Amino acid sequence: MLKRILITILLLFPIINSAQSLDPLRAKDAEAQEKWVNSILDSLTIDQKIGQLFMIQAYSNKDFKHEQYIAEMIQKYHVGNLIFMQGSPLEQVMLTNKYQSLTPKVPLLIGFDGEWGLDMRLKDSYRFPWNMTLGAIQDEDLLEEVGNRIGEHCKRVGIHVNFAPVVDINTNPNNPIIGNRSFGESKENVALKSVAFTKGMQKAGVLANAKHFPGHGDTATDSHHTLPTINFSEERIDTLELYPFRKQFDAGVASVMTAHLSIPSLESNDRLPSSLSKNVVTTLLQEKLGFLGLVFTDGLNMKGAANYSSPAEINLAAIMAGNDVLLIPQEVPSTIKLIKEALDKGIITESRINHSVKKILKAKYLVGLHDYLPIDEYQVMTDINGTKDEVLHRKLIKNSLTVLKNTIGTLPLRNLGTKKIAYVALGDDKGTHFVNMMKNYTDVDIVSDKNLSGLLKKLSKYNIVVVGYHKSNKNPWKSFKFSNKDLVWLHEISRNNNVILNVMASPYSLLQLKTFKNIETLMVSYQNSKLAQELSAQAIFGAFPMQGKLPVSIQDEFEVGAGMKIDGLKRLQYTIPEEVGMSSEKMKxxxxxxxxxxxxxxxxxxxxxxxxxxxxxxxxxxxxxxxxxxxxxxxxxxxxxxxxxxxxxxxxxxxxxxxxxxxxxxxxxxxxxxxxxxxxxxxxxxxxxxxxxxxxxxxxxxxxxxxxxxxxxxxxxxxxxxxxxxxxxxxxxxxxxxxxxxxxxxxxxxxxxxxxxxxxxxxxxxxxxxxxxxxxxxxxxxxxxxxxxxxxxxxxxxxxxxxxxxxxxxxxxxxxxxxxxxxxxxxxxxxxxxxxxxxxxxxxxxxxxxxxxxxxxxxxxxxxxxxxxxxxxxxxxxxxxxxxxxxxxxxxxxxxxxxxxxxxxxxxxxxxxxxxxxxxxxxxxxxxxxxxxxxxxxxxxxxxxxxxxxxxxxxxxxxxxxxxxxxxxxxxxx
Missing domain, CATH: 3.40.710.10 (DD-peptidase/beta-lactamase superfamily)
Structure with missing residues (x-):
């Protein structure tokens, strides 16, 4: 018997050792980290320990009453973590310094939801492209670079954990909440891109977060409003949805966010959100997959969770399921009371609380909170809106532009003396930057008409018609769909003319097209931002090569990874000085x-x-x-x-x-x-x-x-x-x-x-x-x-x-x-x-x-x-x-x-x-x-x-x- 036990221990030792080496919260000076964590943990009361489990939402654009509320949460209820929502960077920095001063013993862990940068929540900050755009890029080094830069921005304003990247595989084109936030529908591509992003951000000293576990990509409803159902087998989830999470864990992602989903194959109670399921959070995530980092719930104010029970009961259930941090919990005082009652009744143990608190403290040490200094408030806006950001943004856009059709070799446009070019705008947003940039290369006439017949008549004298499909770039959830009128007009324009269609919206918009037969040239620019418009216009004229690959499939027409390499023609590009090693400041x-x-x-x-x-x-x-x-x-x-x-x-x-x-x-x-x-x-x-x-x-x-x-x-x-x-x-x-x-x-x-x-x-x-x-x-x-x-x-x-x-x-x-x-x-x-x-x-x-x-x-x-x-x-x-x-x-x-x-x-x-x-x-x-x-x-x-x-x-x-x-x-x- 003793011999058998020893053999078992020896067999398990490599696994145990491997798990320890993959602890993403372990600092380089692990011994000092452990000493600090234990000393803090031993000094905390039970109320203070429970307070460490909460990450409540704070705003930098609300009134003094809100500030008093946050201060009370910190001082009276010992809340140990904040997630900042809407506001502005400088105000957030000032408030962070104020709130940190209220808890000198254990500084606050500051969270943020900045998938494409601080702009996701804060005005006057920098916006990088959506993940769908990044998913078209073939150079993972660029993904690491953007992750790193977003991390630097976060760190500059005092953020310690950024709830990014989204690692959901968007296999459902009708997904209302993920879509453009996903790197695409290929598990390999999502894994590669998200891991590179994570590495970059964590190199900047900001904890990354893989979300939404175990995968929100194949849903048709939004968990902000209801509880979506995932009706897939455990085998399918294991081989597809979990694939990028495994790669993230191997790469050392520091934290995970659990999703509010109904997954009958993983949790028999189909009313119980996966975020509250011990089968999902503990058994699958932490035991089977061996994840040792911080586990956050998704926002507990979302209907996908909030509809399940009372806020306090939901919060307790989330802790009992195995989550470490309650994100945006409701009714903190009553939750503390309920947790203490559960402790008294033996429903939950203090060692269970200690387990999560210790992980939270390790994370705080890892981001430098053991040696906390207030954030420098000088030149915050300059530091997070630099020319370095635009240089990177330009590289990202250039490398994402995807050509799906070029049947007659139209791209890049050559022999301009033989071209008579018209531009037609479709969609409900503007394409001013696009057409103005094209005019830097040759004559391009803006052609429009109230009637289709009138438009076709005007277009008859042109041998190239560039159709720009422009949709709102305000956020990734904006509708990308063609109107019925646009579909009819596009069909007739392409039937009668040599067309270059540039889709400055989600590639999923192409699912509405019944045929691509008459569209000789098709490119996807993914977004309608100023840079996407200007750079796609430059690419059409061969200012630089195009080499992006489609991150999703378009029915049977274009597979994932479709995309032609189009060489450049050495025409002038239009950019900023720093892209070519010059100083904007000096040029003033x-x-x-x-x-x-x-x-x-x-x-x-x-x-x-x-x-x-x-x-x-x-x-x-x-x-x-x-x-x-x-x-x-x-x-x-x-x-x-x-x-x-x-x-x-x-x-x-x-x-x-x-x-x-x-x-x-x-x-x-x-x-x-x-x-x-x-x-x-x-x-x-x-x-x-x-x-x-x-x-x-x-x-x-x-x-x-x-x-x-x-x-x-x-x-x-x-x-x-x-x-x-x-x-x-x-x-x-x-x-x-x-x-x-x-x-x-x-x-x-x-x-x-x-x-x-x-x-x-x-x-x-x-x-x-x-x-x-x-x-x-x-x-x-x-x-x-x-x-x-x-x-x-x-x-x-x-x-x-x-x-x-x-x-x-x-x-x-x-x-x-x-x-x-x-x-x-x-x-x-x-x-x-x-x-x-x-x-x-x-x-x-x-x-x-x-x-x-x-x-x-x-x-x-x-x-x-x-x-x-x-x-x-x-x-x-x-x-x-x-x-x-x-x-x-x-x-x-x-x-x-x-x-x-x-x-x-x-x-x-x-x-x-x-x-x-x-x-x-x-x-x-x-x-x-x-x-x-x-x-x-x-x-x-x-x-x-x-x-x-x-x-x-x-x-x-x-x-x-x-x-x-x-x-x-x-x-x-x-």
Whole structure:
């Protein structure tokens, strides 16, 4: 017999040892923990011990009467734990400190229900995505990261246990209370995601809580209102619902919440909630599964429990079932009285009470309450609403976006010049952020109509229709269902058009669709938050890859885990500085320079864009169109780019011509332009012209040659106020130039004298010549050439020569009040006089654009000729043109591109960018620069020539390059 007992003990020893090693409440300094716990336990009266079993609800948005009530519960009834509900973070911190001061002997354990962050209960705090969204992510490290960050937020406001994650497997699409709160319907996926989340949160020093045991995912009713029934076999529950709980226990989750469910296969009394069942709480959870952590009931104010009996009897039953902590108990005084009566009658023993109290004290030690310090009330709001949170949130959304259909390869959208895109909104929420972000990439028209027939007629002229399905993102319980009208409209739209359907709601909404046959492209963004809208719009255009997997099944159409990997196209992304290692705080210095510009009237307004590594991190418009302050500058407004035209219009066509072998950078003018044979410029090489090393005059004031020598006014020989067959070159409003003068300009350029001194001299004349070369070689005007070759494909919907032909006048920022040539406000016409006399299209000037479009071209250069999945140039071509050919002659210029200073007296840049960087400036107050070494693209647009070109403060104060310095200094060095 003795031998048999010894063998049994030896066989059990590994199991006992394993259980002890998996005690999630055991601290690293276990001996000190045990000593503290025992000393506290021995000092407590029975009333104080019973008080430790309660976690009552507290609010930080209620009146003083509520505060007095909580204080009384703590002081008179020795309540040992609080769960904070609605309120605000700072007020909660202040109240926590106040309540903790009332119980110095045993500090309070503070609980919270923050599944997606503090925002679940507290206003003005951060909200992370629902679990359903997180369930689509394939990188568990991101789940650990979000769990950790939520844990850090909780710890910052004094929370010790967060009732998260939900580990219910949502196998019932009609579940009214779990749904989006679940990681999905796959037990493996739920386990993986929830375990990673738990690890992250507990690394932050906050206890996680696996809920709702033994599984609330397959219910059709809400336990807040009634007692749901789980009619499944014990075997099914064991293999499915309990699977993620087992994985949680193996991973060391600190606590569990028991659900209010009727489970006949586990508890014969079908009226008894599982939270009050000893068979469930003790036999299954603690004995069979070996869970040693804290066991909380679900809220005992919920009807699923409250309908069973009186509050005091329910509370006693919960303790007798094996729960350690009564969550949101009702009638605390009468419960204490009933428990003491049960002790007197031997219904419950003090050792049973001690068992739970000891676990509670261990948990308190584990979270540091043995060495309690009040919470720091300084900068609470800043600490829980940081840029770090948005960077993480963006990663989560990017990795969750799921493409379920892409039958004709629509995603990501390529060849934008061939796309005519409409956006149609369905659902009962707004999609403003979604459509506005799409407009950053190309023209997207918002199309709507009161009648379906009218809508279909309008959509007939589009070859892509993006349908955004938008539902409320207020909380995860909001309805996600399509209305009958939306279902009919979606069916007809998809039957008649090439559709991209983006579902910004629960994927369960797709269960209502009878067929997916006519929906060529289907993606799920899961939520209708601002970030989900903006990032899904970016993904559609290939700003980054999409690789999410569906966490639930949609009938027989899409299985769990469905999802296509869609590669990105290296288009610009739009984000915050911290995502690419820059400082938002430092970049605020840009705003200070903006204040200087406006205060000192250096320009009426402008646009500034900053991007790094293909991510736009700053894109702001400031001021007004003019000093009259009638129209604020918008990001979509366009500016006269002046000499930026050289590198944004002429140069890309020259680079293409070089690749097409129509010219070489070593070609002489006589070789590529017959009209220059036997001229004084016939031996000039392309590289000399583009490097401003061709001894050309800086400029020729052609307009002065067309003035009447007697009156000083524009000569009637050359100008007319109305357009005729003879006067057909439009220079400005009500001003037409004689067509013969265009040839005169070419002859004047060709015959102009050259400087005898060899060396660097900036000149516009070379671009008059290169425009002529390009138009001769391609047999098309420059504006059409560059638009068809580059702009349409790049999605430059806010870039154009002759802007009045494409844009509304109010979208174009005026330049100068011209009193010397055009005698009017120059508005919608090129400011440069020579380009104006060429009809608005010059090789050196004439291009209009907004900062966003300028950035696209500069990013294409930075990516060595690639953008949007198109290889516009070979990398070696970009390198060839971004090279100084006359550096030994102290000429800083590349081919077309300006480069950083060689001569210290020159200041084309801040002096803080790399030698590999390149860009250009423009007379009207424009500037753009790109640096391959830092990955920075910088665009500055203004109309500093308003009211006149004598307004030179912007140039004299080097404001553009001072801002460039701020940008470089914003790069964080780790």
């Amino acid at each position: 210095d840009i705003d200070r320079y903006i204040d200087t510009i406006l205060t000192k009237k250096m320009a009426p307004g402008g646009q500034i864009l900053v991007a790094r590594n293909g991510h736009v991190v700053y894109n702001k418009s400031f001021g007004y169109h003019t000093n009259l302050k009638r129209r604020k500058v918008k990001n979509s407004d366009i500016y006269d780019l002046a000499s930026l035209t050289k590198i944004l219009a002429s140069l890309p066509m020259v680079m293409k011509a070089e690749e097409d072998k129509k010219i070489s950078i070593y070609s002489s003018l006589r070789e590529i332009l017959p009209s220059y044979k036997d001229s004084n410029k016939d031996t000039l090489e392309v590289r000399e012209i583009l490097s401003h090393y061709a001894r050309l005059k800086s400029w020729i004031p052609f307009y002065k040659r067309t003035k009447d020598e007697t009156t000083g006014k524009n000569s009637k020989e050359f100008y007319s106020a109305i357009k005729t067959s003879k006067f057909n070159i439009k220079v400005a409003k009500n001003l037409y130039l004689n067509e013969i003068y265009k040839d005169s300009i070419h002859h004047l350029v060709k015959d102009s004298e050259q400087s005898e001194r060899i060396g660097y001299k900036y000149s516009d004349l070379g671009y008059y010549i290169m425009k002529e070369v390009l138009e001769y070689k391609y047999h098309k005007p420059l504006n059409k050439l560059v638009d068809e070759t580059f702009y349409q494909s790049l999605g430059l919907n806010r870039t154009s020569y002759l802007p009045l032909e494409k844009f509304k006048k109010y979208e174009i920022v005026p330049t100068e009040k011209d009193s010397y040539f055009r005698n009017q406000l120059v508005h919608g016409y090129v400011h440069d006089m020579g380009a104006a006399m060429l009809g608005g299209v010059g090789g050196h000037a004439g291009l209009f654009a907004n900062a966003n479009d300028v950035a696209k071209i500069m990013q294409m250069y930075l990516q060595e000729g690639t953008y949007g999945g198109v290889q516009y140039f070979k990398p070696e071509t970009v390198q060839k043109f971004n090279k100084r050919y006359y550096a030994n002659k102290r000429n800083r210029r590349g081919l077309g591109f300006d480069k950083p200073q060689i001569n210290p007296r020159e200041k084309p840049t801040c002096g803080c960018v790399s030698d590999n960087s390149f860009g250009h400036s423009g007379f009207t107050g424009t500037y753009t620069w790109a640096d391959p070494d830092s990955g920075i693209v910088y665009v500055f647009l203004s109309n500093r020539v308003y009211p006149t070109m004598d307004n030179k403060g912007l140039v004299r104060q080097n404001i553009r390059t001072k801002i460039q310095k701020v940008i470089q200094e914003s790069i964080q060095v780790w």
